[in-house]
Amino acid sequence: MTAVTTARPVASAGSRAVITGLGVAAPTGLGHPAYWRATLAGRRAIGRITRFDPAGYPARLAGEIGDFVAGDHLSSRLLPQTDRMTQLALVSTDWALADAGVQPGDLPEYDMGVITASSSGGFEFGQNELRALWSKGSRHVSAYQSFAWFYAVNSGQISIRHGMRGPSGVVVSDQAGGLEAVAAARRQIVKGIPLIVSGAVDASICPWGWVAQMASERLSVRDDPDRAYLPFDLDANGHVPGEGGAILIVEDAEHAARRGATRVYGEVAGYGSTFDPRPGSGRPPGLRKAIELALEDAEVAAEEVDVVFADAAGVVELDRVEAEAITSVFGSRGVAVTAPKTATGRLYSGGAPLDLAAALLSIRDGIIPPTVGPAAANGYDLDLVAVARPARVRVALVVARGYGGFNSVMVLRSVPT
Amino acid sequence: MSDSFTVSDLTRLMREVAGEDESVDLDGDILDLDFADLGYDSLAILETSGRIARDYGIVLDDDALTDAHTPRVFLGLVNEKFPAVGGAGIERAS
Structure with missing residues (x-):
């Protein structure tokens, strides 16, 4: 990380934002190949919640990621300071960068930014620390709570992990934020930044996160996965929450071409x-x-x-x-x-x-x-x-x-x- | 509880509360290495001091903690307040 950037010339009006890498963490598959196979097959990953006992809650179904072990992918230094959503986001980012063929260390640090979205922050981490606070006292609250719950923490941890010091931030607007983050990334590309890590991951299937979601009164309270989430059906009765998301490498089209990007999935048009x-x-x-x-x-x-x-x-x-x-x-x-x-x-x-x-x-x-x-x-x-x-x-x-x-x-x- | 707070006590607590950078050998001669070179930032130090307060009842001064950049200085701060002889842990560990 020794690169020094100078004032950047304004990019030509023709700057186009393309997506060159995908990192997926979904209940139906980890990594986009597994996710895509399951998706095309119509395989559903909605079932009774296993991450906590949902018996006492009106809504009891969720789309859980069942086979993710953070320690298989991340240093033990990161585990005590990260919520599940951040662990999933960091691993998804690793996959997205690998998919794009980008080695962040090879690029100037101010040429890369991170703009993600968040809906709820790190609920599970926060719940554990609040429990420690009220059951044991303030000395038992992790210092990492200071940021681990925070909306911007995924952007921050991705930025730190990969030395990305370009324009960065977070958008918080529920589901819409996932597109708004990518739109913000595109605006930075148009301004002349070569690469932005974007997308979003949320994961708050824990009691505190669950009651917060229940407040929308839009959660399905059915127990049959076949009948719980039925959009565009007159029998619709709410939605089933899930966890996960996708991290996308948004890149200036010319930059992608210059470095010989292996694939361009498409343009954010x-x-x-x-x-x-x-x-x-x-x-x-x-x-x-x-x-x-x-x-x-x-x-x-x-x-x-x-x-x-x-x-x-x-x-x-x-x-x-x-x-x-x-x-x-x-x-x-x-x-x-x-x-x-x-x-x-x-x-x-x-x-x-x-x-x-x-x-x-x-x-x-x-x-x-x-x-x-x-x-x-x-x-x-x-x-x-x-x-x-x-x-x-x-x-x-x-x-x-x-x-x-x-x-x-x-x-x-x-x-x- | 032993009569002092040793470097192995410190590394054990740091591993527990903040994990371990896989590229660092915490069991090596680390007393005079900077915490940053050991993969620990200021929050890891803060978290460790919080754990010491819980486990040993020793509350470290925030300003002194800010200046404790190496395990040797950190151990010195703890052992100043340790019920037994200050600094013994460092001698024993090295």
Whole structure:
């Protein structure tokens, strides 16, 4: 880490942000190859919570990552100071960098930044320290609690681990944050930063995290995994939370080309975000506008979009808003719609980056992953993909909404090779 | 409890509360090495002092702790307040 940067010339207006590496930690698979195989097969990883006894809670199902042992991947120096979400994020980052063929030590440290999203921070770590505080006293609280719970801690730990001192930060806006972080990364690329580690990982399947999630009153309280999370189905009754997400290497296209990047999954072509009007205002929800803004930003016409990765709230009223936004822009059954998050549960800030990864793999492989659960859009005018569907995918649109009125939409486009 | 706080007591506690940098041999001659070179930052030191307060009832002065950059200085701070003879742990460990 001896590099010294000088004032950087403003990048040309043609700077394009592309994604060159994927690091996935999902309930359905660790690493994007395992995740993608499970996703295409429609394999679901939703079951009764095992990380704590859920018997006393109204919601008892979750999408858990079952086979992750942090000590297999990370130094014992990191383990006492990191929440599970940070451990997953650090390992996902290692995978993403390896996938991109990037050795951070080879790049100037101010050429690389870290912008992730977070929804809840390190709940499990915080819970343990609060328990220590109230049961044993303040001397038993870890000094690492000072940052281990914090929203920005994933960005910070990734930055420290890889010596990345460029523009960095965190976005906190529930599920929408996962797209907003990547949008922020793209803005830095346009400003001339060569590489940003982005995406998000959340993991708060612990009693304290659970009751915080219950406050949304959107959690499914069913015990049958087949009937618990049914977006775009009139039998929808809330969502199942999951843990995990994806870390993405967002890179200036020219930089990727210059270093001979092994693969470019696609371009972050467009982005739009809106905020819903206050309830009772009589004004329409903001999602349709967010979709239109993203298409406009990407200079893509609606008919060029090959697939929509839906937010898929699993709440009838919210599903209706999303279905209407999609049909108003793309027409009745005018575009393939899918929600592979039905196999993992909703991952909060990690959900949209995981959808971006799935969309990029759809582009790569020419196949749209299925929505698991609702056999077809039941009562909605959507072409909901129920089994993996071969299709030429050149443009994919990803929707993410955050609790409280956040709407974010991102357009990904294939890059000619 | 022995009559002093030794370097092996220190490394044992640091391993427990802050883990261990795999590239460092904590069982080697570390007394005069900088904590940073041993893979420990200021929070690791703080965490260790918190553990000493719990286990031994010895509360270290924050300002003195800030200046304790090596195990030898750190052990000196602890043993100044140790019920038995100060500094014995260092002698025994080296």
